[in-house]
Amino acid sequence: MNEISAKTKRRVKQRLSGEKPTIWVGKGGVSQELLKEVNKQLDKNEMVKIKVLKAALENGKTREIASEIAGETRSSLVEVRGNTFMLYKRRKK
Numbered sequence: 001m002n003e004i005s006a007k008t009k010r011r012v013k014q015r016l017s018g019e020k021p022t023i024w025v026g027k028g029g030v031s032q033e034l035l036k037e038v039n040k041q042l043d044k045n046e047m048v049k050i051k052v053l054k055a056a057l058e059n060g061k062t063r064e065i066a067s068e069i070a071g072e073t074r075s076s077l078v079e080v081r082g083n084t085f086m087l088y089k090r091r092k093k
Contacts, residue, residue, distance in 0.1 A: 004076045004088055012078045012088045016049045021084055023048060027055035030068055038073050042089040052083045 023037055041048040050069065052062045066085040070077040075089035
């Protein structure tokens with residue numbers, strides 16, 4: 001997992017705080033399809049907001065799911081709040 005600066009964290013939080021999540025983790029859990037979509041959105045926007053639905057929480061806690069997705073997509077976990085979390089991945093030049 002990549003560490004990001006406090007300034008970047010603040011920027012991501014400000015940008016996404018008013019936004020609705022664009023990806024939901026459902027009872028299927030962390031699937032290849034889900035990871036593909038997360039990667040696609042990270043490539044496009046550098047940041048993504050993800051909500052973990054109650055059905056997915058049988059397999060673990062939100063933070064564990066968030067860490068797994070961040071690891072698989074090589075992105076940084078910015079914040080976990082409730083069942084929602086934000087990821088950031090710097091765009092390749």
